[in-house]
Amino acid sequence: MSLDPKELRQVSVFEHATDDDLKLISQHAIERSIEEGEFFFFQGDPAEYFYVLISGRAKLMQTNPAGQQVNLRTISEWQMFGALGAVREDATYPATAQAMENSTALAVKSDYLRELMKTRPYLSFDLMKLMTTYIQEMQERYRELATEKVERRIARALLRLAAQMGTRMDGGIELAFTRQDLAEMSGTTLYTVSRVLSEWERQGLVEAGRERVVIRNPHGVVRIAEELNS
Amino acid sequence: MSLDPKELRQVSVFEHATDDDLKLISQHAIERSIEEGEFFFFQGDPAEYFYVLISGRAKLMQTNPAGQQVNLRTISEWQMFGALGAVREDATYPATAQAMENSTALAVKSDYLRELMKTRPYLSFDLMKLMTTYIQEMQERYRELATEKVERRIARALLRLAAQMGTRMDGGIELAFTRQDLAEMSGTTLYTVSRVLSEWERQGLVEAGRERVVIRNPHGVVRIAEELNS
DNA sequence: CGAACAATTGATCCTCATCAAACCTTGTGG
DNA sequence: CCACAAGGTTTGATGAGGATCAATTGTTCG
Numbered sequence: 001m002s003l004d005p006k007e008l009r010q011v012s013v014f015e016h017a018t019d020d021d022l023k024l025i026s027q028h029a030i031e032r033s034i035e036e037g038e039f040f041f042f043q044g045d046p047a048e049y050f051y052v053l054i055s056g057r058a059k060l061m062q063t064n065p066a067g068q069q070v071n072l073r074t075i076s077e078w079q080m081f082g083a084l085g086a087v088r089e090d091a092t093y094p095a096t097a098q099a100m101e102n103s104t105a106l107a108v109k110s111d112y113l114r115e116l117m118k119t120r121p122y123l124s125f126d127l128m129k130l131m132t133t134y135i136q137e138m139q140e141r142y143r144e145l146a147t148e149k150v151e152r153r154i155a156r157a158l159l160r161l162a163a164q165m166g167t168r169m170d171g172g173i174e175l176a177f178t179r180q181d182l183a184e185m186s187g188t189t190l191y192t193v194s195r196v197l198s199e200w201e202r203q204g205l206v207e208a209g210r211e212r213v214v215i216r217n218p219h220g221v222v223r224i225a226e227e228l229n230s
Numbered sequence: 231m232s233l234d235p236k237e238l239r240q241v242s243v244f245e246h247a248t249d250d251d252l253k254l255i256s257q258h259a260i261e262r263s264i265e266e267g268e269f270f271f272f273q274g275d276p277a278e279y280f281y282v283l284i285s286g287r288a289k290l291m292q293t294n295p296a297g298q299q300v301n302l303r304t305i306s307e308w309q310m311f312g313a314l315g316a317v318r319e320d321a322t323y324p325a326t327a328q329a330m331e332n333s334t335a336l337a338v339k340s341d342y343l344r345e346l347m348k349t350r351p352y353l354s355f356d357l358m359k360l361m362t363t364y365i366q367e368m369q370e371r372y373r374e375l376a377t378e379k380v381e382r383r384i385a386r387a388l389l390r391l392a393a394q395m396g397t398r399m400d401g402g403i404e405l406a407f408t409r410q411d412l413a414e415m416s417g418t419t420l421y422t423v424s425r426v427l428s429e430w431e432r433q434g435l436v437e438a439g440r441e442r443v444v445i446r447n448p449h450g451v452v453r454i455a456e457e458l459n460s
Numbered sequence: 461c462g463a464a465c466a467a468t469t470g471a472t473c474c475t476c477a478t479c480a481a482a483c484c485t486t487g488t489g490g
Numbered sequence: 491c492c493a494c495a496a497g498g499t500t501t502g503a504t505g506a507g508g509a510t511c512a513a514t515t516g517t518t519c520g
Binding site (some may be wrong): 054062064065066068069070072084088094095101117118119121124125127128129131132134135136138139140142144145146147148187194226 | 292300314348351353357362364367372374375377456
């Protein structure tokens with residue numbers, strides 16, 4: 001239908017897929033469009049589908065019993081999500097996926113992915129590679145959270161976001177996130193994020209606006225993220 | 231040599247391996263014995279080998295530039311470690327592996343594992359399954375660290391350890407860890423761990439000794455770990 | 461224009477980290 | 491076999507870093 005199967009090659013896990021495989025996958029997929037704030041799936045739901053985001057933006061988050069959230073990952077176009085559950089038969093999603101803008105994604109039955117993997121070694125292998133990057137990133141963030149001060153964690157979060165979804169502008173890199181989002185990504189509160197950004201703005205490192213941060217001096221932010229002193 | 235290849239089937243990733251595969255692997259492996267406190271590898275080293283712990287106990291940890299450590303995982307017998315690096319060609323170890331007791335491990339060239347995976351789909355698949363559990367656990371611990379208070383994090387750490395390496399005793403589950411170890415596992419300091427354990431001992435939940443904690447009332451610890459109130 | 465939502469800022473408080481000192485436990489060597 | 495050294499543990503005192511609460515000020519959009 002509207003989607004050319006070959007587009008799927010932009011998904012890192014399908015990089016080595018044959019055209020035929022891509023066609024097969026797209027034939028087994030359904031499109032799901034969702035509005036900002038709505039959910040693709042909730043933590044604990046049975047993981048019947050995995051998704052590929054085609055347009056928009058989403059986030060993966062975990063909620064604790066008291067309702068506090070952490071943001072595990074931000075998903076941009078052509079990224080896969082919900083694949084963890086796809087690997088193990090019985091599984092449920094370990095996180096909740098919420099759209100940050102109106103988004104559409106391709107949903108493919110997890111069973112089908114498992115089926116494919118049995119005869120396509122490249123698939124398991126590439127998916128595994130992707131998972132190693134997730135593990136490494138989570139390990140790093142875990143260490144950060146355990147050992148680094150807030151200011152530095154916020155700096156790191158900004159830099160990660162800049163690398164993944166920053167849009168280059170005249171005189172800076174623009175990021176579209178609320179203070180709350182940033183707080184959930186760096187393990188703090190929106191108040192602290194606000195204070196830190198205000199201070200940085202005074203120093204000319206960033207420019208802060210509503211649902212928007214422009215990194216004016218990336219080097220300066222890197223310095224905060226890396227500096228050896230406490 | 232001294233090791234019967236079939237022993238390797240205790241390694242979760244080799245569960246579905248044929249006897250021949252196990253023999254091949256063991257032929258490509260060398261044994262490395264290491265004393266308490268010594269290292270199998272350091273974060274940043276080129277990941278030439280992956281390991282299977284045969285005896286003893288080890289821990290995987292990350293260190294930040296200032297030298298503070300976090301404990302990512304405790305490795306007990308027949309667990310694989312250092313496999314993350316094995317997946318991607320060029321890779322370096324993302325963590326440091328240190329022996330907590332005199333230990334011996336089987337070391338297998340990463341190249342060889344990659345080679346095997348090309349023709350053994352079950353291998354990639356099982357390794358991937360294992361990785362999904364790591365991701366899930368790290369995600370959970372990350373959320374805990376971001377949202378829960380110290381006391382609860384320590385309770386969780388104890389319960390995780392009890393499940394993985396606790397030895398059942400008359401009237402409790404024994405764990406052999408220093409306060410420092412527990413602190414690195416729950417993202418706090420040895421002082422806080424000591425205080426919390428002392429308090430729990432007063433309440434009869436645990437019995438604390440030198441490099442030793444006995445969980446006397448597991449249910450009580452679970453209550454602390456789960457209780458909804460802050 | 462007004463409602464809804466995001467952000468800022470100040471005041472306050474609480475949890476833990478930090479530092480210091482003393483205490484235990486274990487193993488070792490004289 | 492005792493004494494001592496080394497390393498693990500406890501406990502108190504102190505303070506800093508952020509969380510929390512409350513009130514106000516933008517900003518956006520229907």
